[in-house]
Amino acid sequence: MQKVLYGLIELQELDNRLDELMEERGDLPLIVEDLNQKLDEKKQALEEYNNELKDSKVRVRELELIIEESKNKLEKYEEQLYQVKTNKEYDAITLETDSAKAQLEKSETELLEVTDKIENLNNKIKELEEEVEKLEAELEENTVELKSKMSATAEEENLLLQEREIILNKANPEIIKTYEMVRKARGGQGIARIQNGTCGGCYSYIPPQKVVEIKKMEKIYTCEFCGRILVWFEPNE
Ligand SMILES: [Zn+2]
Numbered sequence: 001m002q003k004v005l006y007g008l009i010e011l012q013e014l015d016n017r018l019d020e021l022m023e024e025r026g027d028l029p030l031i032v033e034d035l036n037q038k039l040d041e042k043k044q045a046l047e048e049y050n051n052e053l054k055d056s057k058v059r060v061r062e063l064e065l066i067i068e069e070s071k072n073k074l075e076k077y078e079e080q081l082y083q084v085k086t087n088k089e090y091d092a093i094t095l096e097t098d099s100a101k102a103q104l105e106k107s108e109t110e111l112l113e114v115t116d117k118i119e120n121l122n123n124k125i126k127e128l129e130e131e132v133e134k135l136e137a138e139l140e141e142n143t144v145e146l147k148s149k150m151s152a153t154a155e156e157e158n159l160l161l162q163e164r165e166i167i168l169n170k171a172n173p174e175i176i177k178t179y180e181m182v183r184k185a186r187g188g189q190g191i192a193r194i195q196n197g198t199c200g201g202c203y204s205y206i207p208p209q210k211v212v213e214i215k216k217m218e219k220i221y222t223c224e225f226c227g228r229i230l231v232w233f234e235p236n237e
Pocket residue numbers: 192199200201202203204223224225226227228
């Protein structure tokens with residue numbers, strides 16, 4: 001059991017150093033993740049706008065054709081009107097003319113709308129492209145900084161993780177589970193040393209008889225108040 005507890009003490013020291021290394025990176029990993037997400041969203045929006053723009057441009061060409069066609073028809077009907085011989089013919093051509101006029105008017109209105117939309121889309125796309133460019137620069141800057149911070153400590157981190165793995169392989173999984181759980185809940189500290197008859201984590205009083213037991217390091221004791229695994233360190237160790 002002593003071995004287990006000394007293993008835990010070693011593990012806690014490793015974890016403390018790993019936490020320190022992570023802290024040195026500060027908010028950078030989060031910032032990079034956040035920027036990546038924003039960039040993805042903007043790029044997706046940009047793609048949607050570009051697709052809309054493409055569709056609108058196709059529609060403009062269609063409308064221009066329809067308008068040209070309607071104008072040609074109207075010209076043709078006007079000529080035909082001069083050669084009309086019967087009322088029936090006259091009525092028929094008038095009907096065709098009205099229909100072509102309505103078509104022309106409708107298409108011209110739509111053309112104006114689509115042209116407006118294209119202008120709007122072009123503005124939005126330009127704006128988004130600028131935002132994407134800015135985000136990409138920001139991301140690049142933060143990524144470089146994060147990478148340099150990571151590479152500065154990568155060697156130490158790898159070593160710590162390897163040592164950690166060795167301890168974990170030898171340890172009792174149940175105890176490690178307790179340790180990890182308490183560590184998570186208690187700001188990274190899964191074990192606490194006895195200090196002047198109190199828990200070094202939460203400073204709760206621990207009965208002398210229990211302190212004596214803990215000192216033997218023959219069994220796992222946890223603090224009744226904070227749950228940390230209690231260990232005995234010689235005061236000057
Ligand atoms: Zn405690």
